[in-house]
Amino acid sequence: MEKKTNWIVTFLIAAGALFILFPLYMAVSIALKTPEELANSVLSPPMGFHIENFAKAIKATNFFQAFKNSVYITVTAVILTILTNSMVAYAIARNMHRKFFKFLYYYFVSALFIPFPIIMLPIVKQTSAFDMNNPSGLVVLYVVYGVAFNIFIYVGYIRSIPKELEEAAIVDGCSTWGVFWRIIFPLMAPINATVGILTCLWAWNDFLLPLIILNDQEHMTLPLVQYVFQSEFGTDYNLAFASYLMALSPMIIVYLFAQKWIIGGVTRGAIK
Known part of the structure; x- marks a missing residue:
């Protein structure tokens, strides 16, 4: 017997995953941006990987x-x-x-x-x-x-x-x-x-x-x-x-x- 997909449950799981992953994406994206990139757009992905931010944060x-x-x-x-x-x-x-x-x-x-x-x-x-x-x-x-x-x-x-x-x-x-x-x-x-x-x-x-x-x-x-x-x-x-x-x-x-x-x-x- 073929199982039916429960689209309501699938939608809720997808929405929950999005709510969890979006803040994580924002944290990683902001950590890798320069102040100028942040001023232009917060949501856009970083133009480059500015690892020096981590070195400055450590200090x-x-x-x-x-x-x-x-x-x-x-x-x-x-x-x-x-x-x-x-x-x-x-x-x-x-x-x-x-x-x-x-x-x-x-x-x-x-x-x-x-x-x-x-x-x-x-x-x-x-x-x-x-x-x-x-x-x-x-x-x-x-x-x-x-x-x-x-x-x-x-x-x-x-x-x-x-x-x-x-x-x-x-x-x-x-x-x-x-x-x-x-x-x-x-x-x-x-x-x-x-x-x-x-x-x-x-x-x-x-x-x-x-x-x-x-x-x-x-x-x-x-x-x-x-x-x-x-x-x-x-x-x-x-x-x-x-x-x-x-x-x-x-x-x-x-x-x-x-x-x-x-x-x-x-x-x-x-x-x-």
């Missing part, structure tokens, strides 16, 4: 220093988040029959419903008092604030792992610590990949938390230097867009290669 934004800060914050936050959040989730998932751990689960998950602006001012005061207004302090905040969502998906996934595997390991003389690191943690690879990728995207692209925490210009992340550059040199759109593309490209690559783990891991963690 104007101190790009490599900000890139180094973003890499340090992102990589450290991902590693610590996976190691700490997975252990907390394992303790809760295997003790959900106890009132205390059940309370902990709902306590952590309830943090998902608290708007960030409500706690923004107390965070600024506390981080300043504890001398945490630096990249390392920012890493701690990412690990702590990621607990709510990560516990939600971790617990659902861990509860799908048969307890018989742990019981067999304990009979063989394995401690609780050994059971987690030798049996459970390797089995959590798919959900660890999901949590790691989501944390990576969040920490790399986040603007608001670094804005209120980081005071030293040498500690600025890529989103912050883009903001400062746009504020000071608002008319240099070609350099600004060149800088935006350089800041976005690492996470675009990460997402393109890792999107199947993001979607699949969240689904498994939420349903099981």
Whole structure:
């Protein structure tokens, strides 16, 4: 039987693709143009590939220093988040029959419903008092604030792992610590990949938390230097867009290669 083409769905998909690709085309086009070409036409493609815009943007934004800060914050936050959040989730998932751990689960998950602006001012005061207004302090905040969502998906996934595997390991003389690191943690690879990728995207692209925490210009992340550059040199759109593309490209690559783990891991963690 011949299948009929659903033209409405096809049109909606094409329109959605156009809405996504057009801004990307504009960003690339503007980044490769000269100021004179921008003045003549914004929508037209560039007459030549002015790669020097990227070199100027790197110099104007101190790009490599900000890139180094973003890499340090992102990589450290991902590693610590996976190691700490997975252990907390394992303790809760295997003790959900106890009132205390059940309370902990709902306590952590309830943090998902608290708007960030409500706690923004107390965070600024506390981080300043504890001398945490630096990249390392920012890493701690990412690990702590990621607990709510990560516990939600971790617990659902861990509860799908048969307890018989742990019981067999304990009979063989394995401690609780050994059971987690030798049996459970390797089995959590798919959900660890999901949590790691989501944390990576969040920490790399986040603007608001670094804005209120980081005071030293040498500690600025890529989103912050883009903001400062746009504020000071608002008319240099070609350099600004060149800088935006350089800041976005690492996470675009990460997402393109890792999107199947993001979607699949969240689904498994939420349903099981």
